[in-house]
Amino acid sequence: QQQVKQSPQSLIVQKGGISIINCAYENTAFDYFPWYQQFPGKGPALLIAIRPDVSEKKEGRFTISFNKSAKQFSLHIMDSQPGDSATYFCAAAVFGSGNTGKLIFGQGTTLQVKP
């Protein structure tokens, strides 16, 4: 059972445009929602994360929007640059010491930003 569903699978955006990647989750116990960025030949790296007590978090050009009632969250990349071309993963976990720390990942979105 896929607990975190991510779309689209691939995305092509022009330089300067907005990239939007969406995720939906099923387990209402999840309370930590990170996004990871992975370049070819590298491991995933934490980009930005949100807890469900806020509806939006912004760090530079990257924004997470969170809709608890719909069990959905999304990543927006403003002013997309060719250097943003990578695979993006959303994930979810039950946060905090005493839990297993297990991250459930979405299927990934390959983003290509054209110059």
Added chain:
Amino acid sequence: DTAVSQTPKYLVTQMGNDKSIKCEQNLGHDTMYWYKQDSKKFLKIMFSYNNKELIINETVPNRFSPKSPDKAHLNLHINSLELGDSAVYFCASSRAQAGDGYTFGSGTRLTVV
């Protein structure tokens, strides 16, 4: 200094062989993980250790055996390798079972021929 280092980076081996992948972290984290990334880039957890204690053991064949000699090291041994084991294996670490701020290694690409 590399925070989470894995060796080897590439591993090509024949079916039926036994191989090991080593992982070390210098972040002082208490929890370490093994994830498998398949050909479609899907990441799935395999094992997790907290202070040398196994806390997550997903539905993984018995041929896979993790070993944690101390909280900075988590190795993965695979017996009787099969073609379907070909994948990229990532080691990661985080603060004690918090689940946040995973730091991943750069991966080991295992190819079974």
